[in-house]
Every structure is written in C-alpha cells, then in structure tokens.
Amino acid sequence: MAGAGNDRLKARVHVTLKPGVLDPQGEAVRHALAALGFEGVAGVRIGKVIEIDLAAGDHAAAEAEVARMCERLLANTVIEDYAVEIA
Amino acid sequence: MRAAVIVFPGSNCDRDIAVALERATGAPPAMVWHKDADLPTGLDFVAVPGGFSFGDYLRCGAIAARAPVMRAVADFARGGGHVLGVCNGFQILIEAGLLPGALMRNAGLSFVCRDARLKVETSASAFTAGYSPDEVVTIPVAHHDGNFFASADLVARLEDEDRIAFRYLDNPNGSAADIAGVLSENRRVLGMMPHPERAVDPVHGGTDGARLFAGLEAALGEEAGARAQA
DSSP, rough: OOOTTOEEEEEEEEEETTTTTHHHHOOOOHHHHHHHHHHOOOOOOEEEEEEEEESOOOHHHHHHHHHHHHIIIOOOTTEEEEEEOOO | EEOOOOOOOOSSSSHHHHHHHHHHSOOOEEEETTTTTSSSTTTTEEEEEEGGGGGGGGSSSGGGSHHHHHHHHHHHHHTOOOOETTTTHHHHHTTTTOOOOOEEEEEOSSSEEEEEEEEEEEOSSTTTTTTTTTTEEEHHHHHOEEEOOOOHHHHHHHHHOOEEEESOOOOSOOGGEEEEEETTTOOOOEESSOOGGGBBGGGGGGTTHHHHHHHHHHHHHHHHHHHOOO
C-alpha cells in the first residue's frame, strides 16, 4: 500500500501570478531572451517553488494542511495562485 | 494623542517616525516590539514603519503581517483606532488584510528613491485633514515593491468611496490609477508608499510630511481630550 509505514512526506508548492496580473520580472526576462536570439517566446511568467518536509504520513491530510498554509501565508491570493504536489 | 510605533526585525524607519510623532505630539511614542501580543493601553494611534521587515522574505510584509503584535493592531483598527503604514508598513497592512489590493515589484524593476510629487485627493481623514484637497505636496519615496495592484472594480470602489488619499503626479512604480495611498473603509487606516516622516524638517529638503502628523495630532488630540472630559 502506498505510503504505508512512511511518516514523512514532501510537499512542493508552486506559487504563480494569476492570469492578468502584470509580471514585470517575466517581461524583463522575455526581452532578455529575445535579445539573446531566442525567437518565438510569446510570454514569460516567474513564480516560486516552495519545498516543505512534512512529518506526516497521511497524503490527503497533508494536502489539506499545505493548502491551509498557502491560504494563510505562502501565497497572496489577491494576486497569486498556488498548486500543491505531495510526494 | 498617545502614539505607538511597531518595531520588527529589519524596520529602519521606526526612529524617524518616532521623531516626527514626538515633534507633532510633544511626547515620545511607545515603541512596541513585534513579539508583544498586546499594545499599551489608552493608545489613539499606531504607526507601522518602513524598512525591510524579516528581510522581505517570501513577500514584502508577509511575515511581519503574521507577527503576534499584528493581531493586536488589527483589533485596535477594528475598534476604531487610527493606524498608519508607511512603505513596508503599507505592505504589512495589506498583507494583514487591513487594506485592499496588493503591492508588487515596481513596473520598472528598479528601486526608486527620490522626491515624489503627490496630489492630496481627500482631506476627509485625520491623516489628511492638515492638507487642502487637490493640493500638491512633495514627499520622498524609497522602495522596490510599491506598485499598487488593484482590479478595475477595486479602483472604482476606492474612487466612489473617496478612499484614495494621495496620487502620484509622476507615477514612479506603475501603481494602478497612480495611487500612492489608500484609506480603509472607516477612513481610520491609511497605507502609503511615500515617507511623510522623511519630510518633517527643513534639512530634509521639505516639510510637507509634517502636516500629516500635525493634522493627526489636531484631530486625535481633540478626540483624546473629549474622552478625558467624559
């Protein structure tokens, strides 16, 4: 059974700007890529990845807990979306 | 008016704002450490100063907004207390949910440090009572993340409710609708990116910021006086 006897999980949280929110850093990188000769770069968005080691064994409970972390601190849901992967 | 200044690790405008407040009120404000769960009793006003609280880790103001003292500041604001957040303090008040919108990286990506000309959009608050509406004042900005993000709906709401305190004449950071400072719904919380505490003495190059603190003292000193009489 997956996860049986395992009391440690890793969560990977992806935080990205919501569509429609201007990303000045992404725009700067897009221009820099074009300057290097990379053609066909229509857009660049920069986000962040947060890795969390969890002392927990229950996959579903961990996912719910990390979602609560995102809502309370890890993401600013006014301008950011988040996605949680548990492994 | 009894004032307090909140101090976080990385605050660097706490003493400047304390000097500005002492000049306006005649008494030094209480300095409150971020780990304190309670504010001193009998306060009329709390300042959340600028700086780089918690190294600006995660997002500017995000960690400070969850510090123990911020629960007390939120309770104080909900109870009708006056709260001013300047620069990083503005970011903290937004992250704490006391003001709407978000503050993002400047549109030009650069740290901007210079005098900013601002238009006073409303004098209907204790913070702006010392100015005339439509007056142009000069107050310096110094920030990397002052680009005020607000949806078109939020901008319209802020305009309808007369909650835009200051607008930039030459938008230095890409802020929506040139917004430099916003008021809460009850008009008792103000967040602004420009630093009024850095324009309170002729040697600063200007004294337009002093009137914000003088206006507060005039408005809140009266409130405090009325309370003492009652």
